[in-house]
Amino acid sequence: MALMNILVYPDAPLTEVALPIVKFGPELKKLAEDMLETMDAGNGVGLAGPQVGLRQQIFVLCEPDGEPMCLINPEIVEMDGKAYGEEGCLSLPELYAPVPRATRIRVRAQDVEGNPLDFEAHDFLARIIQHEYDHLQGKLFPDRLDAMTRESLLDEWAEIRPRILAEA
Ligand SMILES: [Zn+2]
Numbered sequence: 001m002a003l004m005n006i007l008v009y010p011d012a013p014l015t016e017v018a019l020p021i022v023k024f025g026p027e028l029k030k031l032a033e034d035m036l037e038t039m040d041a042g043n044g045v046g047l048a049g050p051q052v053g054l055r056q057q058i059f060v061l062c063e064p065d066g067e068p069m070c071l072i073n074p075e076i077v078e079m080d081g082k083a084y085g086e087e088g089c090l091s092l093p094e095l096y097a098p099v100p101r102a103t104r105i106r107v108r109a110q111d112v113e114g115n116p117l118d119f120e121a122h123d124f125l126a127r128i129i130q131h132e133y134d135h136l137q138g139k140l141f142p143d144r145l146d147a148m149t150r151e152s153l154l155d156e157w158a159e160i161r162p163r164i165l166a167e168a
Helices: 026-041 123-136 147-167
Strands: 046-048 058-062 068-080 083-087 097-101 104-110 116-122
Touching: 026 046, 026 058, 026 068, 046 123, 058 123, 068 123, 083 123, 097 123, 104 123, 116 123
Parallel strands: none
Antiparallel strands: 046 058, 058 068, 068 104, 083 097, 104 116
């Protein structure tokens, strides 16, 4: 296993739409393991392909019960409810804001071996999945906020970013 470098906003491909994964096999498994290890090392609860420089539809996350999960080519096919919850992002370190998300979603995806998945997620798990899914659309959590809050967060980020890059 190996730690990967985590990109920070607005490095490419963070703001680009990721492409479907077509090749399943040991390399993809190794990638998912490396991403999980990188997520843990950064004390994150989720990490998406574009954050490690891959324009691919993959993300990993840690379920609220501690189980790791890897979703490939995910789609959110149903969404209900709305709640605000504090979010941060490994690609926007030290930045936090309450973000509105659906409280129930239904997800279709593939697991790391290519098997089809179809399940419902609620509350915190639904929030993580929506955050990571957004990464695959080139969106980060400030994009989910009203224009004024987004602007002020990105101003804050412009001040934090040089120090974060210097520390990396
Ligand atoms: Zn994120």
